[in-house]
Amino acid sequence: MTEGREEFVVVRGAYKRYGLKAVVLNGLNMTVEKGTVYAFLGPSGCGKTTLLGCIVGRKRLDAGEIRLGIKYKSDIGYMPQEIALFRDFSISETLTHFAWVFGLSKQQLKKRKEELYSFLELPPETSLISKLSGGQQRRISLCVALLHNPELLILDEPTVGVDPVLSHSIWQHLKQMSTVGNKTIIITTHSIEEARQADRVGLMRGGILLAEGDPKSLMNQYGFDTLEEVFLQLSYKQETGENFDIDCQTVKNYPKPEKKPKPPVKIKSIFALNHLIAHFLKNYFFLRRNLGILAFLLCLPIVQCTLFDLSIGRDPLGLKVGLVNEELAGEGDCSMFTNANCSVEYPASCRYMAALEKKQMKLILYKDEESARNATKKNEIWGFMHVSHNYTESLFERIILNGGASDEALANSEVDVSMDMSSSQLYIIEIQYFITRFCIILKQFIY
Numbered sequence: 001m002t003e004g005r006e007e008f009v010v011v012r013g014a015y016k017r018y019g020l021k022a023v024v025l026n027g028l029n030m031t032v033e034k035g036t037v038y039a040f041l042g043p044s045g046c047g048k049t050t051l052l053g054c055i056v057g058r059k060r061l062d063a064g065e066i067r068l069g070i071k072y073k074s075d076i077g078y079m080p081q082e083i084a085l086f087r088d089f090s091i092s093e094t095l096t097h098f099a100w101v102f103g104l105s106k107q108q109l110k111k112r113k114e115e116l117y118s119f120l121e122l123p124p125e126t127s128l129i130s131k132l133s134g135g136q137q138r139r140i141s142l143c144v145a146l147l148h149n150p151e152l153l154i155l156d157e158p159t160v161g162v163d164p165v166l167s168h169s170i171w172q173h174l175k176q177m178s179t180v181g182n183k184t185i186i187i188t189t190h191s192i193e194e195a196r197q198a199d200r201v202g203l204m205r206g207g208i209l210l211a212e213g214d215p216k217s218l219m220n221q222y223g224f225d226t227l228e229e230v231f232l233q234l235s236y237k238q239e240t241g242e243n244f245d246i247d248c249q250t251v252k253n254y255p256k257p258e259k260k261p262k263p264p265v266k267i268k269s270i271f272a273l274n275h276l277i278a279h280f281l282k283n284y285f286f287l288r289r290n291l292g293i294l295a296f297l298l299c300l301p302i303v304q305c306t307l308f309d310l311s312i313g314r315d316p317l318g319l320k321v322g323l324v325n326e327e328l329a330g331e332g333d334c335s336m337f338t339n340a341n342c343s344v345e346y347p348a349s350c351r352y353m354a355a356l357e358k359k360q361m362k363l364i365l366y367k368d369e370e371s372a373r374n375a376t377k378k379n380e381i382w383g384f385m386h387v388s389h390n391y392t393e394s395l396f397e398r399i400i401l402n403g404g405a406s407d408e409a410l411a412n413s414e415v416d417v418s419m420d421m422s423s424s425q426l427y428i429i430e431i432q433y434f435i436t437r438f439c440i441i442l443k444q445f446i447y
């Protein structure tokens with residue numbers, strides 16, 4: 001520890017495993033001071049990315065503690081190892097989207113763009129991310145992490161695929177950010193040569209930090225001229241030491257706290273307008289380039305509504321329905337009445353039956369309720385209706401009370417008509433008609 005420097009990232013007794021056996025962090029301790037560049041060195045697969053994921057709150061430790069000098073996720077600039085960019089966007093669209101995510105104003109974005117473009121040597125703004133080389137994409141990813149000038153920068157192998165001159169310039173810029181801007185930076189790298197430029201290095205292997213300190217002191221302490229030799233020496237010591245398991249597959253006494261430690265950072269607020277706009281912009285940029293998908297998305301609700309209406313939105317056709325018409329003494333023969341407009345002679349139940357037949361229901365007459373019920377049980381009909389003997393009378397009473405009614409309302413009125421059909425039967429009708437209609441429409445599409 002350097003005297004007078006504040007601890008900014010503190011990891012104590014960090015444990016993390018995937019599944020039950022693959023222990024990746026095995027009680028790791030690490031300290032990063034404010035305003036320094038910390039290089040995190042270790043062989044591939046030793047758990048560097050996992051630890052960084054826990055620091056930024058993407059992953060959770062099984063046990064241990066991480067303390068940060070910041071509270072919120074938005075104070076971190078994180079460049080993941082994988083290229084997490086929208087491939088369909090141009091560079092300008094990508095930066096505009098992330099500027100909204102970070103809540104930058106137009107002027108701030110313009111200023112940051114000018115600064116970052118000059119030192120990262122980025123391609124023209126209109127270039128599509130998908131058309132850039134791997135190294136160029138990584139530089140855009142780095143640019144995004146630096147965009148909001150965060151207090152803590154976590155960069156997972158930022159210089160992979162970048163030429164040595166640019167890599168040197170990136171390191172110089174990061175060092176300047178830490179000394180002038182008092183920013184704290186953690187970088188993972190495989191390059192021991194690069195790591196020498198850092199203020200402090202952490203050498204990780206087998207789920208723990210073998211050593212940490214400033215590169216020169218480490219080399220002095222172990223009596224070597226290069227960090228590589230220091231690392232080799234420490235690795236050798238670790239392997240020949242007791243209780244060392246190279247793959248960390250079995251760890252005795254793996255801690256099992258009652259609760260997993262909480263992530264070290266929180267989000268500022270669950271709802272933020274700038275995030276909503278960023279999300280909207282993301283979709284807008286995407287759809288602007290994919291007009292086919294836009295057309296499909298616009299048409300989908302129309303197609304869905306049409307299909308829904310065609311399949312279950314209509315009246316069932318050809319439904320066999322029983323009818324017990326007490327008004328006509330169970331005969332249901334309407335031909336003996338004169339069917340003239342406004343004829344008081346013509347029974348209302350006859351108009352009712354005519355209206356149902358117009359709806360293409362097949363009316364089957366039954367003399368009494370008993371026989372209609374039996375037919376329903378035998379599934380000969382879907383259900384039956386019961387028209388009471390004073391249907392016309394009560395209907396007229398109602399019409400007089402309501403001050404008159406149209407002929408159609410009269411015919412469609414359901415006064416005193418009971419329908420005997422269980423709700424499960426109604427559901428079956430709906431489903432049956434839905435399937436039939438759907439199959440018909442599908443057939444039309446196929447042929």
Ligand SMILES: Nc1ncnc2c1ncn2[C@@H]1O[C@H](COP(=O)(O)OP(=O)(O)OP(=O)(O)O)[C@@H](O)[C@H]1O
Nearest residue numbers: 018022024042043044045046047048049050051081
């Ligand atoms: N989600 C996961 N599920 C299971 N195992 C995982 C998962 N993520 C990582 N691992 C394993 O954990 C170990 C550490 O992975 P991690 O990515 O942290 O290593 P690393 O040191 O960053 O490697 P590299 O330098 O190659 O990027 C690896 O053996 C990896 O296979």
